[in-house]
Amino acid sequence: MRRKLPLSLRLGAALTLLLVAVALLSLLWTPYPAEQVRVVARLRPPSADHWLGTDHFGRDVLSMIMVGARNSLAVGAAAVGLGLLGGVPLGLLAAALGRWGDEVVARLGDLVFAFPAVLTAILLTAALGAGAINVVVALALFNAAVLARVTRGAALAVWRRPFVGAALALGRGPLSATLVHVLPNIAGIVVVQATVLFAVAIVNEAALSYLGLGIQPPSPSWGKMLGDAQTHLFNAPLQAVFPGVAIALSVMGLTMLGDGLRDWLDPRHRSSGMM
Amino acid sequence: MPTAKPRFTLAAATILALAVQGAAAQSAMAQPRTDLVVGMALEPPHLDPTAGAAGAIKEVTYANLFEPLLRVDGDGKLVPGLAERWTVSEDGLIYRFSLRPNAKFHDGTAADSADVKFTLDRARAADSVNAQKAYFAPIAKVETPDPHTAVVTLSRPDGLFLFHMASGDAAIVAPESAATNKQKPVGTGPFRFDRWVAGDRVVLVRNPDYDGVQPKLDRVTFRFVSDPAAQVAALKAGDIDAFTLFSTYEALPEFRSDPKFTVTVGSTEGETLLSTNNARKPFDDVRVRRAMAHAIDRQTLIEGVLYGNGVAIGSHFPPHREGYVDLTGLYPYDPAKAKALLAEAGYPNGFDTTLRLPPPPYARRGGELVAAMLAEVGIRAKIEPVEWAAWLEKTFKGKDYDLTMIAHTEPLDIDIYARPDYYFNYKSERFNALNDELNRTQDPAKRDALYGEEQKVLAEDAVNGFLFMLPSVTVQKANLTGMWVNRPVQANDVTGVSWK
Secondary structure (H helix, E strand, O other): OOOOOOHHHHHHHHHHHHHHHHHHHHHHOOOOOOOOOOHHHOOOOOOOOOOOOEOOOOOEHHHHHHHHHHHHHHHHHHHHHHHHHHHHHHHHHHHHHOHHHHHHHHHHHHHHHOOOHHHHHHHHHHHHOOOHHHHHHHHHHHHHHHHHHHHHHHHHHHHOOHHHHHHHHOOOOHHHHHHHHHHHHHHHHHHHHHHHHHHHHHHHHHHHHHOOOOOOOOOOOHHHHHHHHHOOOOOOOHHHHHHHHHHHHHHHHHHHHHHHHHHHHOHHHHHHHOO | OOOHHHHHHHHHHHHHHHHHHHHHHHHHHHOOOOEEEEEEOOOOOOOOHHHOOOHHHHHHHEOOOEOOOEEEOOOOOEEEOOEEEEEEOOOOOEEEEEEOOOOEOOOOOEOOHHHHHHHHHHHHOOOOOOOOHHHHOOEEEEEEEEOOEEEEEEOOOOOOHHHHHOOHHHOOOOOOOHHHOOOOOOOOOOEEEEEEEOOOEEEEEEOOOOOOOOOOOOEEEEEEOOOHHHHHHHHHHOOOOEEOOOOOHHHHHHHHOOOOEEEEEEEEEEEEEEEEOOOOOOOOOHHHHHHHHHHOOHHHHHHHHHOOOOEEOOOOOOOOOOOOOOOOOOOOOOHHHHHHHHHHOOOOOOEEEEEEEOOOHHHHHHHHHHHHHHHHOOEEEEEEEOOHHHHHHHHHHOOOOOEEEEEEOOOOOHHHHHOOOOOOOOOOHHHHHHHHHHHHOOOHHHHHHHHHHHHHHHHHOOOOEEEEEEEEEEEEEOOEEOOOOOOOOOOOOOOOOEEO
16 A cells, blocks of 8 residues: 555544543543542633643543543444444345345334434433433444445445356355455445444534433533533633534544545545555 | 804804703603513413412412412512401411402402402312412311402411412412413403413513502513523623523622622522432431431532522521521531441442432532532432423332432422421421421411421431522612512512612
């Protein structure tokens, strides 16, 4: 691969690595315990003691952002991971079965798409109670539907190509053909889609926590921090800036990573560059 | 220069004329306004105070649109309402109300003793939907010797009967309009209903036929703004003249330093509690409840949640009322002692529990702080935010909860601890005996002493976490007068409000 990596891929990878690094660091070290409340020291502006200041309960904002990064990543990873586990096999199955099997998977997907992810999450938390687990389930459901659709489309295109027909003619079964020929050829598309969905999951988790339905205190969450900051917009506007920037940078990083990966992995690009 | 002088005169005359004109314009502007826009956080579900518990119903209608027999004024005193006089018999069983002779409902029909009988009989009927049915339970019969006199006979003495008859739940309604009051309320008050724009506002206009003192305002609009940032913005933009029960406490310093606004902080009847399920382990052990009381730092809580605008309580009684006993020193903030008590009760490593939080900011924010304080002594409370409907269903009615945080805003409601099926699941022979005696007692001094005893029992049993009184914060334009500072009942009585 002598081809130059796209700028968006490098920038995206850097931002995403930063996010992962911050999250990992928070496991070992934060400037203060992120849950430590000190009301007397609330709403302090950034200083040498508290680099990003303190929130309305006197908690250290930097520590909360760090642990919040870990929480965002965990929810994102779980939602996308479960989505991959559920969606990709379904998509492959639909493509391999064709006809009614295809139809069933497509209609199931429509059912999920009828409700936007955030709405599904709100419904689910209303029924089962607020919390990270229910948010993950709702987002994973949405992700699985998206991934199933993307996988199916890409797999169908591969199925129509002559080498798959040749493999079948030479006696490969559909399962074997799927694993050996189809999956490797669609992996790039799925990875790109998963990266974008990761960004979407982080935004949705923040939205739900902002509404009070996501990650519950005392565990910090960027969305909850934004929600808490809302009433302080007049007297401490910085409260909203830091979690806002954290969300924006993470989502930008993951989206650019996805875009860059797509440009880089796109088989058409590859064929011109390598084959 | 012979022309200089006339020219000067002309100029002077022009200036004078302009000045006079300006002054006239100014005096026209100085004409006080006769309309008022009151901001409220919550919209009422309907407008019939005799058929709903939502405080917002009374905050729109009480004293403005509907009148009970008696009213509670801004200082918490009983004053005449639809009844201009009343007498109580020696044995405390017969109450005689003399109604205002010219009182009329907004639809033009006379408001007489038959309406009083209808209202009270409706409220105490078996199928009554009154939120405070217990207020009417002592009534044995209602008689109407003449159109302007209603005589109420009780089956047992009730020291709070007059007080209850002054609540919005006891507003006098007419048989012709009772069924439609929810959407189109018809009362006897100085303002009548104009319109309701759902999701936005309720408009009342002056009732020109009111037989009592006419209010100074012609039109009162209640606007509903739930979002804290929008509340602040609406006040700053001048769209709202006064915001009552304002709960964005962090914005108060800014309004206080702005000469265009006046901020008042008064009392409410809202005892804010860490309500505890006394029937459920481990809270059935008084040592655990006392440990929690020692673990909670009320001053920090008041600072963190109310930005200092609140008063700590040590039992279920408001400090501004006669009969209050200060018990806030009984369980001083002492995490070490709390841990020791937990160990003694068999929980040296604390325990896991859930803290269910309804939507108001005092609960969501306060709950977060309380959970952090409990965590310090090893009680790991998982926070569970819920909507009102779910809270009422599961916690209040279903009594299926560990801990919750809620303000009890009904006035003089210490008797809830004597109710056998109340959601605290608290049972105390001692308290019930005191409550029975209180119901038999008319003498105010003796009643106050009994209230004191009741408060001590509740504090000793550490039934709930007794946290603070919810403040009544009003942010209003500086040239507005007559708004209530305190909230002795759920009301936004604007009958005495005017512009300077």
